[in-house]
Amino acid sequence: QxxxxxxxxxxxxxxxxxGEMNASGSIKSIEGWDVEARVALEGGQLGRGRVPVPGExxxxxxxxxxxxxxxxxxxxxxxxxxxxxxxxxxSDVEDSPVTGTLHAxxxxxxxxxxxxxxxxxxxxxxxxxxxxLRADANVEGTLRRPVLHLVVDSDKxxxxxxxIVSVQARGRLEGSMFDLEELTxxxxxxxxxxxxxxLRIAGQFDLxxxxxxxxxxxxxxxxxxxxxxxxxxxxxxDYSGRGQGRMLFGKARVSSNLTVSKDIELGEIIADVDLxxxxxxxxxxxxxxxxxxxxxxxxxxxxxxxxxANAEALYLARTxxxxxxxxxIDGTANVRLEAEGGLEQxxxxxxxxxxxxxxxxxxxxxxxxxxxxxxxxxDGRVQIERLEGSVGKTLVSAAGALxxxxxxxxxxxxxxxxxxxxxxxxxxDLYDVAxxxxxxxxxxxxxxxxxxAAGKGPLVLVARITGSLESPTYAADLEVGPxxxxxxxxxxxxxxxxxxAHLENGLLELRDFTGRYHGANVTATGQAxxxxxxxxxxxxxxxxxxxxxxxxxxxxxAVLSPFVDASTxxxxxxxxxxxxxxxxxxxNLDDVEGEVVLERxxxxxxxxxxxxxxxxxxxxxxxxxxxx
Numbered sequence: 001q002x003x004x005x006x007x008x009x010x011x012x013x014x015x016x017x018x019g020e021m022n023a024s025g026s027i028k029s030i031e032g033w034d035v036e037a038r039v040a041l042e043g044g045q046l047g048r049g050r051v052p053v054p055g056e057x058x059x060x061x062x063x064x065x066x067x068x069x070x071x072x073x074x075x076x077x078x079x080x081x082x083x084x085x086x087x088x089x090x091s092d093v094e095d096s097p098v099t100g101t102l103h104a105x106x107x108x109x110x111x112x113x114x115x116x117x118x119x120x121x122x123x124x125x126x127x128x129x130x131x132x133l134r135a136d137a138n139v140e141g142t143l144r145r146p147v148l149h150l151v152v153d154s155d156k157x158x159x160x161x162x163x164i165v166s167v168q169a170r171g172r173l174e175g176s177m178f179d180l181e182e183l184t185x186x187x188x189x190x191x192x193x194x195x196x197x198x199l200r201i202a203g204q205f206d207l208x209x210x211x212x213x214x215x216x217x218x219x220x221x222x223x224x225x226x227x228x229x230x231x232x233x234x235x236x237x238d239y240s241g242r243g244q245g246r247m248l249f250g251k252a253r254v255s256s257n258l259t260v261s262k263d264i265e266l267g268e269i270i271a272d273v274d275l276x277x278x279x280x281x282x283x284x285x286x287x288x289x290x291x292x293x294x295x296x297x298x299x300x301x302x303x304x305x306x307x308x309a310n311a312e313a314l315y316l317a318r319t320x321x322x323x324x325x326x327x328x329i330d331g332t333a334n335v336r337l338e339a340e341g342g343l344e345q346x347x348x349x350x351x352x353x354x355x356x357x358x359x360x361x362x363x364x365x366x367x368x369x370x371x372x373x374x375x376x377x378x379d380g381r382v383q384i385e386r387l388e389g390s391v392g393k394t395l396v397s398a399a400g401a402l403x404x405x406x407x408x409x410x411x412x413x414x415x416x417x418x419x420x421x422x423x424x425x426x427x428x429d430l431y432d433v434a435x436x437x438x439x440x441x442x443x444x445x446x447x448x449x450x451x452x453a454a455g456k457g458p459l460v461l462v463a464r465i466t467g468s469l470e471s472p473t474y475a476a477d478l479e480v481g482p483x484x485x486x487x488x489x490x491x492x493x494x495x496x497x498x499x500x501a502h503l504e505n506g507l508l509e510l511r512d513f514t515g516r517y518h519g520a521n522v523t524a525t526g527q528a529x530x531x532x533x534x535x536x537x538x539x540x541x542x543x544x545x546x547x548x549x550x551x552x553x554x555x556x557x558a559v560l561s562p563f564v565d566a567s568t569x570x571x572x573x574x575x576x577x578x579x580x581x582x583x584x585x586x587x588n589l590d591d592v593e594g595e596v597v598l599e600r601x602x603x604x605x606x607x608x609x610x611x612x613x614x615x616x617x618x619x620x621x622x623x624x625x626x627x628x
Contacts (some may be wrong), residue, residue, distance in 0.1 A: 015044030302342030331360020372547020457483015
């Protein structure tokens, strides 16, 4: 009866027992017995429902008074000392009172969790919690219903990558009911002198039903960034609720001021959470972004989530603050976002983004939408349904779809012609586009003059983006003219301008250039690796060389007007025709090779005729030019 009263439970001690017992008394009543007993346990196996408890226990009974002193190593991890005593009351052993103490020495928390996991008592991610703890308990009540007043302490530990100190839990365990009177913890003092984060938990737990009611509060809790969670900042939390197993009920409020990575500040975000069993309803607001969001999240894997976010007059400069961009962005936008899918499988989810208004600037250029812009994500693909906007006086439009990654599966209904590319078009006047491009490229915002003196005529750029968002490839066609461009005010304009160019696979082709400059008709074709033009003129590698073929018919001395005084030019008459074929592996003049051929030379200098019997060839090679 005594052993049955002390035992019972889902875990059985494991080990090889030995010992001795001396007992004498009347068989009619246990109260008159004298008992001296010793039991030692050795070895034992750890497994589901079994825990090795090597050690020794001594029991004594005399004149109805009993005592138990024991020292055991629970699960080969935690050393436990027990000292219990009581008074037997007749034959009703189970209702006999018991008093005493229990002491568990400081032990590694990961080792404890591992032991409890193998015994089938808990299931906790092993690296979630690290540290050490110790525990003491005062025992009272009866053998049938002992009551333990517990105190658990830990000087320091780490939970989910966050360091904590001064952990103490006080509670009362009676049967399967555990009353957690208070669990408190703090964070180490911050080097910046900020307030120390503090945590408090209280509640009641029914261990047999796996149910609880409780409260949690955290104030000024600092989040330290980890590789899995690149967040830092402060969080305040208040929660009150109940639950059973995986079902959670209650309400919580979370207030945070966090930074993503090192530079992207989220500002203050306040979220109210309503826990409804196996799901949570969240309403959040971010005042600094003028944004609000609500979400519904399932609390079991894959954590299916429905999200709706809305920002009226979203501050663009605040949104991109901390992001390393080559341009500056400011202004406001009206944005609406809807998304649904599992958090663990977000690539399989769906999302739609709608921008109904945009009033901003890229550098100093005004940026606006001509109609609502819509972008959709589904089946691993991003679909631009409509984007019609303007940058300065230049119109921009885009539509099409791309997979998120090259390995993303395509829906069976998707065809190559309609679903594997994004088409973007830029249209405007030559002068306006040149100004917009120069301003966008002016990262110092010090541009005070237009990049060209004058220009007019239509410009159309059509770009086709293929591949994936993670690894895009580009092709583009540019058409300019008929029009006019004047590079500098002291130079004559190029009139009757027509340009056709094509970019694909890293190669820029000048397919056609025609124009009239100081009465001379100029035509040209050529090509150059894009890397040569974007790498500061460094030598091209395996991408090839830059090549230029050009002809000029009817060139007069007027082309020298920016460099020679008018009286000298007046002495030169006539014209010439020239043909140019050049190539280079860099933008360095020493690397230029090829020839310039004067196919016709019919000039007069101070009324003296200058002609040629055969075409004159100027050959460039090895950093030198010679006349042949």
